[in-house]
Amino acid sequence: MTASLLDAVERQAASCAHIGSPLYARLLTGIAADITAGGISAEVLDGVSERPVHDAVPLRYLATAHRLALVGAAPDLAARYPSCGGAWDGTDPTPAFLATVADHRAAFGDGVRRNVQTNEVGRAAVLAAGFSLVSRRTGLPLRTYEIGASAGLLSHWDRFRYDTGSAQLGPTDAEVRFGSDWFVPPGPTLEPSLVVVERRCADVAPVDVTTDDGRVRMLSFVWPDQLERFARLDAAIETARAHPLVVEAADAGEWLTDRLAVGTPVGAATVVFHSIVWQYLPADTRDRARAALAAAGVGAAPDRPLVWMRMEPATAEHADLRLTTWAGGDPLEDLVAEVGYHGAGVRWLFDG
Numbered sequence: 001m002t003a004s005l006l007d008a009v010e011r012q013a014a015s016c017a018h019i020g021s022p023l024y025a026r027l028l029t030g031i032a033a034d035i036t037a038g039g040i041s042a043e044v045l046d047g048v049s050e051r052p053v054h055d056a057v058p059l060r061y062l063a064t065a066h067r068l069a070l071v072g073a074a075p076d077l078a079a080r081y082p083s084c085g086g087a088w089d090g091t092d093p094t095p096a097f098l099a100t101v102a103d104h105r106a107a108f109g110d111g112v113r114r115n116v117q118t119n120e121v122g123r124a125a126v127l128a129a130g131f132s133l134v135s136r137r138t139g140l141p142l143r144t145y146e147i148g149a150s151a152g153l154l155s156h157w158d159r160f161r162y163d164t165g166s167a168q169l170g171p172t173d174a175e176v177r178f179g180s181d182w183f184v185p186p187g188p189t190l191e192p193s194l195v196v197v198e199r200r201c202a203d204v205a206p207v208d209v210t211t212d213d214g215r216v217r218m219l220s221f222v223w224p225d226q227l228e229r230f231a232r233l234d235a236a237i238e239t240a241r242a243h244p245l246v247v248e249a250a251d252a253g254e255w256l257t258d259r260l261a262v263g264t265p266v267g268a269a270t271v272v273f274h275s276i277v278w279q280y281l282p283a284d285t286r287d288r289a290r291a292a293l294a295a296a297g298v299g300a301a302p303d304r305p306l307v308w309m310r311m312e313p314a315t316a317e318h319a320d321l322r323l324t325t326w327a328g329g330d331p332l333e334d335l336v337a338e339v340g341y342h343g344a345g346v347r348w349l350f351d352g
């Protein structure tokens, strides 16, 4: 068990070093040494999971400490975490971390048994471009149904501001903003006049960010030295709080089957969407979701089209944004963009 745990911690350290969290890379190196020495980390993490890599046990451990630092219960750690108003001077944060574990043993026992739950707001940039394409193609207002929505933040995509340099979308005073640096030139065409007439979303384990606990929980999963990402998530949470939207607690297959049972209403484009979700769905959930889409697609027509839009893995470096459109006859399949996993580098591929 300790060997696989150590492997999970070392892999996570390498990944943090590679994708921009030197603070966590350093801390995880210290935690690995603590496990090897049979310290408190070994005691807290032992037996938590048979598959510590798969279950992201190191991230659960780090997030528990981050949560305590964010709520003011771990001041020594907060002083080292930029997300908590502190500053990291490059020295080893492990002693402060381990002291926090010792002071809050029960909170860690609970925290390391709770799943990591993320909602990556950066993915909104490619989704907004995809919704723009649907709006332009159909000339209809949009009904958006998101599955695997986590805290539902991406369902607020039209409340964020996008500016590719040549096209804009969203309120000019939006709290969440995406500039031209998110898009590989020449970038997509955006449709500033598109309208969302209905939005619903669901997740099997939703997080309610209108509660303080839900907000801090989501923030705790962002790495404390990734300030831009942290600020974007916090701004998206503020947006969600200003426009309450319940993330329904449901399995994606069941929920879509219910939502699409009556077909698609005339006068709107119904868009089912998701990002980095498909791989987490059990096989029967996927089958049910596909079947619900295909059945509703049979009744779709140009005045009541159905679109399945998904941002899902393509290669180790990027995800694809794909659309399937039912509007009568055979469904139309489009690969419209490539994008980094956190939403950066939107490369628009669709011509027309």
Ligand SMILES: C[S@@+](CC[C@H](N)C(=O)[O-])C[C@H]1O[C@@H](n2cnc3c(N)ncnc32)[C@H](O)[C@@H]1O
Pocket: 117, 118, 119, 120, 121, 123, 147, 148, 149, 150, 151, 154, 202, 203, 204, 205, 206, 250, 251, 252, 253, 274, 275, 276, 277, 280, 281, 282, 285
């Ligand atoms: C990696 S997160 C992605 C969240 C969000 N779509 C995003 O892009 O930030 C995957 C999400 O899928 C959800 N999920 C896993 N299995 C599910 C299921 N059977 N039905 C619905 N949601 C599920 C998880 O709870 C989690 O919120």
